[in-house]
Amino acid sequence: MSKAFSIPQRQSAIGILLIFTSTLYKFVRGFWAALAYFVFKRPDGEALLYISLGVFVLFILIAIYSYVDYRKFLFHIDYEAEEFILKKGVFNSDFVSIPFDKIQQVNFKRGILQRIAGVYSLVIDTAGSKQKEVEIKAVNTEEANQLADILNRLKDGKLTDAETSEGVIDPELTTESAPEEKWTYRLSLATLIKTGLSSNFFRGFGLIFVFISTIFNELNQFFKEETSQWESQFTESVGGIATSSIFLISTFVILLLVLSIFITTAEVFIKYFNLKLTQTKSSLDLQMGLRTNTRVSLKPIRVQILKIITNPIQRRLNLYKAGLWVASSEESNNKNVIQVPGLEKETVQHIKSFLYQSAETESGTTFKPHWVELSRRLIIGAIPVVITAVLQYFTHFIEFGWWVLVTSIYVLLYAIFQFRIYNSMYLRIGEVFITKSYAGWDETIEIVEIYKLQGITVKQPLWYKSRNLVHIVFHNAAGDITFRAVDKAILEKINYCLYSIERTNKAWM
């Protein structure tokens, strides 16, 4: 038994077909435009012959590629080195080895083709980006079960506290009988509506924009003739508006604003309806949602970054949003943050004390960005002004007076915004935590425990050398925290952070 999978072996032969279809799919996806062109153009005679010949050759090439890929794809378990080993690659040769204890999960996946062929795709997950997971496309049911079973046992056997992968930190807690509720927070209907109304409307704006443009596109495609007529009418009237009536434009803007407030509120309502947050002895349980009921149970160790967000209006209403960022692979971006809006300050403190055993924000050394950071932000903001100025000069796409009006409003708002961000931005490195804070419209505080960092990058552009400035990037399993243009004196603290990461034996996940 212990020798199972110890000899390098190939996947099930049906894998050739699976590789073939997935490669073909990639080709089609890459060249769909060309394909569509040929389909619509309906080539005839000689051209058709050449095209079908080309497609035929392509098929053969892909088939050969699939076969070679299949032949080169070898995996086995090295019991002595305690690693899962995979060799693959047609042109390059890749050699991947995953130590047993780095395996996070062994999953089965099954597409339609795999279902028909009676095989499974076995995915070995190690937290991190896409390249870090290994997928064996075709393994028959029996072997898949066996392999998953062996890998699961190997990875657990290696871990002294087998529960670590599930996120239980304190073994004592698991021995405790029933999960006891410590406190519960329910989001009332009134608070939910308040939260919705005081949320950031930019998202609402974006949604409307996407919605309108999608509809416009659809209309364009299906009623080409009708729209052209309608369009000419529309442009006529819009042109009329643009030159004459400010009144109509402002009505339009207000209408848009009301609509976006409405949409944002509705979104908040649907997403967070009936939100209930409960702290048990070892986890934070969250339930919410009108349409799809979300249930999450979080152990403190899984939370990588805590973000506390509010804005001037919400702060006055005592409303805060907590974002709990957990580790996940890069593709499933939307899944790795759990947002809990509509919290009172007190509840935020509850969450903090649950996650970090203390509600207090510790002191530490505070760093501010150098003023070149502000000038960089202002220069970036000036780019659209310059571009529109050039366009206006050459094409007169908008009347000069209008341009001055719009530009000065934009410049004013942008400058105020950037000054506010620059003034409020700081990074604090304490003994246990790194805290980054900044405020544009939203006021955000990001908190990460130093021992949960994965690595640190120090960047120095050539032109910052004389000023002795560096950018610092703290890499965390839930994302990076970047702090720009800070004095090199911070490196002492970076050495301290590295020291903290390296001396700890605590599991970070």
Next chain:
Amino acid sequence: MDSVETPFSNNTIDIATLPDFEQLALQPVRKNLLTKHLLQTGVWFLLVIAFGVFMYSQEEILIGSLISGSLLLFLMFLVFDFIKKQPRYGYAIREKDLIYKRGFLVSKTTVVSFNRIQHVSINRSVFDKWLNLSTLKIFTAGGSGSDVKISGLEPQIAEKLKEALAGKIANEDV
């Protein structure tokens, strides 16, 4: 913080005496790496020139020369950057972490602790095989930002490093 929960809050640490990663002598990579980069850029040069000739034959001289001209300028900048970058590649392995420095216009130094490495792999492209080079990839859970890719290593050294790192990873986890 609750002092019971933090194992090191009792001892004062003199931060100034902590080892400084900036003061480290770094190992250079092989000179062949520049050859590899130049060969890669060379392939692009040929493609751009071929495109230019094609546009010329199609009598689209203005657009053709504009596009291929700007592409050539960009490639020339790349060559300049590769040449300047070459001596700046460096890596070092300390007792508990790995340091990799690279970059000319923006110099980047990444430090990854052994107890955060997920796995290590060696990758060899066609150019690598010709020039007898290896690329060592070190993956962490911190996403592409903290993944380290050291290219231009001698294959034997890459293999040795991989073994050494695998050993360190195993030790760190006990």
